[in-house]
Amino acid sequence: MKHIISVLVENKFGTLNRVASMFSARGFNLASISIGETEDPEISRMTIVTRGDDQIISQVLKQLNRLIDTIKVTDLTKQPHVERELLLMTMKLSRTTQHEIFELINVFKGKVVDIKQKSITIEVIGSPDKINTTIDIFRPYGIRELARSGAVAIHRGES
Amino acid sequence: MHAPGEKLNGSEIFFECLRRENVAYIFGYPGGALLKVYETLYDIKDIKHILVRHEQGATHMAEGYARATGKPGVVLVTSGPGATNTVTGITNAYMDSSPMVIFTGQVPSSLIGNDAFQEADIVGITRPITKHNFLVKDVRELALTIRKAFYLATNGRPGPVLVDMPKDVLNAVCTFEWPETVEIRGFKPTVKCHQNQVEKAAHLIARSKKPLLYIGGGVISSDASEELKRLAIEQNIPVTMTLQGLGAFPGDHPLSMGMLGMHGTFWANQAVNNCDLLIAVGARFDDRVTGKTDTFATQAYKIHNDIDPTNVDKNVKVDLPVVGDAKHFLAAILKEMPEEKTDRSEWLADIRAWQKQCPLTYTNESDSLKTEYVIDEVCRQTGGDAVVTTDVGQHQMWTSQYYRFRKPRSIITSGGLGTMGYGLPAAIGAAFGVTDRPVVLFCGDGGFMMNVQELVTAVYYKIPVKIFLLNNSFLGMVRQWQELFHQEKYSFTDLGDSNPDFVKVAEAFGCRAMRAENPDEAKKAISEALAWNEGPVFVEFKVIKKDMVFPMVPAGASISDMLLDRLNPKTMV
Ligand SMILES: Cc1ncc(C[n+]2csc(CCOP(=O)(O)OP(=O)(O)O)c2C)c(N)n1
Numbered sequence: 001m002k003h004i005i006s007v008l009v010e011n012k013f014g015t016l017n018r019v020a021s022m023f024s025a026r027g028f029n030l031a032s033i034s035i036g037e038t039e040d041p042e043i044s045r046m047t048i049v050t051r052g053d054d055q056i057i058s059q060v061l062k063q064l065n066r067l068i069d070t071i072k073v074t075d076l077t078k079q080p081h082v083e084r085e086l087l088l089m090t091m092k093l094s095r096t097t098q099h100e101i102f103e104l105i106n107v108f109k110g111k112v113v114d115i116k117q118k119s120i121t122i123e124v125i126g127s128p129d130k131i132n133t134t135i136d137i138f139r140p141y142g143i144r145e146l147a148r149s150g151a152v153a154i155h156r157g158e159s
Numbered sequence: 160m161h162a163p164g165e166k167l168n169g170s171e172i173f174f175e176c177l178r179r180e181n182v183a184y185i186f187g188y189p190g191g192a193l194l195k196v197y198e199t200l201y202d203i204k205d206i207k208h209i210l211v212r213h214e215q216g217a218t219h220m221a222e223g224y225a226r227a228t229g230k231p232g233v234v235l236v237t238s239g240p241g242a243t244n245t246v247t248g249i250t251n252a253y254m255d256s257s258p259m260v261i262f263t264g265q266v267p268s269s270l271i272g273n274d275a276f277q278e279a280d281i282v283g284i285t286r287p288i289t290k291h292n293f294l295v296k297d298v299r300e301l302a303l304t305i306r307k308a309f310y311l312a313t314n315g316r317p318g319p320v321l322v323d324m325p326k327d328v329l330n331a332v333c334t335f336e337w338p339e340t341v342e343i344r345g346f347k348p349t350v351k352c353h354q355n356q357v358e359k360a361a362h363l364i365a366r367s368k369k370p371l372l373y374i375g376g377g378v379i380s381s382d383a384s385e386e387l388k389r390l391a392i393e394q395n396i397p398v399t400m401t402l403q404g405l406g407a408f409p410g411d412h413p414l415s416m417g418m419l420g421m422h423g424t425f426w427a428n429q430a431v432n433n434c435d436l437l438i439a440v441g442a443r444f445d446d447r448v449t450g451k452t453d454t455f456a457t458q459a460y461k462i463h464n465d466i467d468p469t470n471v472d473k474n475v476k477v478d479l480p481v482v483g484d485a486k487h488f489l490a491a492i493l494k495e496m497p498e499e500k501t502d503r504s505e506w507l508a509d510i511r512a513w514q515k516q517c518p519l520t521y522t523n524e525s526d527s528l529k530t531e532y533v534i535d536e537v538c539r540q541t542g543g544d545a546v547v548t549t550d551v552g553q554h555q556m557w558t559s560q561y562y563r564f565r566k567p568r569s570i571i572t573s574g575g576l577g578t579m580g581y582g583l584p585a586a587i588g589a590a591f592g593v594t595d596r597p598v599v600l601f602c603g604d605g606g607f608m609m610n611v612q613e614l615v616t617a618v619y620y621k622i623p624v625k626i627f628l629l630n631n632s633f634l635g636m637v638r639q640w641q642e643l644f645h646q647e648k649y650s651f652t653d654l655g656d657s658n659p660d661f662v663k664v665a666e667a668f669g670c671r672a673m674r675a676e677n678p679d680e681a682k683k684a685i686s687e688a689l690a691w692n693e694g695p696v697f698v699e700f701k702v703i704k705k706d707m708v709f710p711m712v713p714a715g716a717s718i719s720d721m722l723l724d725r726l727n728p729k730t731m732v
Binding site: 009010014017018022055058059062063066067069070071 | 282283286287290291294311343344345346467468469471472473476
């Protein structure tokens with residue numbers, strides 16, 4: 001099963017490497033990992049997407065906790081949370097397709113970030129599932145290049 | 160001695176920190192990146208630097224010292240090749256959870272990343288084999304980093320921590336400050352066990368008809384032997400130990416069942432598979448212990464106490480996990496034990512019957528020598544009280560079987576990694592830490608050659624280690640597997656034609672050396688060696704070539720399917 005894990009880590013060089021190499025050394029699945037500073041510049045938040053049965057996920061969480069540079073490890077999967085991913089994608093553009101493409105961008109609540117004679121670059125934000133669908137739908141129009149940020153996630157605030 | 164507030168350079172700060180961490184010995188080897196450090200060291204008298212002959216030797220010595228004393232071992236090596244030579248020793252300490260702090264010199268900060276002369280990314284290389292590591296980028300961080308390194312190495316589950324120190328940092332000057340306390344927000348080991356879990360465990364132990372204590376190295380490192388003895392003896396619970404746990408409970412006590420697992424005793428393994436309650440303390444259900452996990456202790460309710468939560472449910476699913484320090488766990492259990500005791504005489508009788516059925520035995524012949532006999536005889540002559548280090552192979556397993564360890568911190572051996580070449584330096588390191596008990600090494604003819612250079616260190620510092628070489632002219636343990644499982648193809652394991660004259664080798668290093676070829680000579684050589692303490696003494700025992708360690712659980716088999724001897728290799732009882 002897919003799990004989304006949020007980890008607060010020391011904002012130091014090598015921390016990402018420690019986490020990533022722990023995953024590879026122990027043979028854990030690592031679907032995506034993203035990292036950025038938090039409101040406290042000494043602390044970064046990592047969002048990790050991984051897959052595994054309960055036994056494996058429990059090991060993943062414990063092994064993450066065991067690293068000295070991790071401060072807090074939370075499995076968000078079964079808690080209320082928001083999960084988002086950013087997609088940047090450049091596609092071919094032609095007279096015959098541009099109308100449809102613009103319509104689809106609207107459907108996916110995307111934004112045009114760059115446009116040239118024969119190509120268009122868009123951004124779409126959404127859950128990783130929505131991003132997968134977006135890519136599938138646009139594929140027939142000719143994707144030149146794409147970049148995904150990997151998921152970032154956060155606990156939903158208290159009401 | 161320097162006081163906080165003084166202006167000091169990095170090298171002076173380095174030694175002042177070691178002093179404040181009560182470091183008595185440094186095992187080290189100099190080089191370009193450490194010139195300033197060795198310049199400072201030249202005038203230091205209160206911390207002893209031991210010059211090794213290979214950096215791998217330094218790491219095993221530091222580990223031997225740590226395991227014999229419980230104090231962290233300290234290593235000092237230069238950048239590049241000096242640092243990479245420590246990799247095996249660091250991995251060994253990591254696998255066996257030994258407290259160690261390794262200091263490496265590094266090229267100047269401005270050259271890091273430039274493929275500078277003798278540059279190696281040792282922090283990157285050792286990330287997966289250290290508990291944690293640091294690159295010190297500013298001399299003002301040096302003292303705090305060293306403080307943290309010792310704190311991490313010795314608290315929670317012990318392990319090696321590496322500190323990489325660039326040359327310019329060691330030269331730079333700053334005001335020395337000593338942090339009295341350390342606070343690492345990402346490191347908060349659970350030492351005290353949860354009281355609820357303890358009460359549950361105590362209740363189960365009190366009621367169990369067929370309990371078994373399965374004891375690992377955690378009991379030794381948390382100094383919990385006294386608590387263990389009380390629990391086992393007051394409650395009449397038999398005790399089996401892992402290789403690293405040997406000595407936690409006296410091997411000559413009737414409740415001791417010796418080691419379990421691949422080369423464990425038949426009765427210990429039978430007890431594991433017949434007990435109704437397995438109490439694992441400071442042990443990690445390693446594959447050499449469990450054999451096939453789905454047939455391991457299937458009838459037992461399993462309690463597992465470990466300081467490291469990642470060890471819980473890693474290999475074998477347990478029923479009652481209790482995270483915390485072993486000493487705390489056992490002490491807390493003792494408090495909860497009720498007055499009235501469960502009768503366990505039937506269970507103990509079962510165990511005695513298994514013991515009678517397949518005891519540990521060997522037959523001695525007057526004109527040839529067996530490793531089992533040598534170890535047995537050393538055990539007799541030292542009363543089971545020596546600090547025994549081993550290398551890796553058959554002699555190591557026979558040591559676990561025939562040396563009946565009576566005290567904790569008595570066996571120093573490479574368990575997790577199985578590092579040949581570990582024994583000699585580990586013995587030397589142990590002998591720096593322990594001077595009131597003999598320090599004995601059992602070593603194979605293969606492994607001896609892997610760090611033979613450290614004989615010089617033993618001779619130079621007049622270390623009275625008893626080096627007992629069991630020369631079977633083979634890479635014995637590999638030969639055993641070849642005979643049993645690989646069609647007797649003795650591929651590259653026969654050292655008979657290529658081994659040197661070991662007595663001459665030892666003598667060339669300046670070591671007193673003897674040879675023994677039969678039990679009478681062996682007995683005499685052992686007593687002579689034990690009586691002589693002016694420096695190291697070496698005895699080569701010419702043992703028979705094709706002996707095999709039994710009983711044995713083939714890799715991946717259930718521990719109830721033991722091979723009992725060579726003639727009936729498939730006999731299962
Ligand atoms: C550094 C290293 N290389 C290879 C091995 C594989 N190995 C395990 S036991 C063994 C044979 C050891 O032979 P010897 O030192 O003569 O001891 P014996 O088994 O004969 O007692 C070997 C090669 C190892 N454990 N460590």
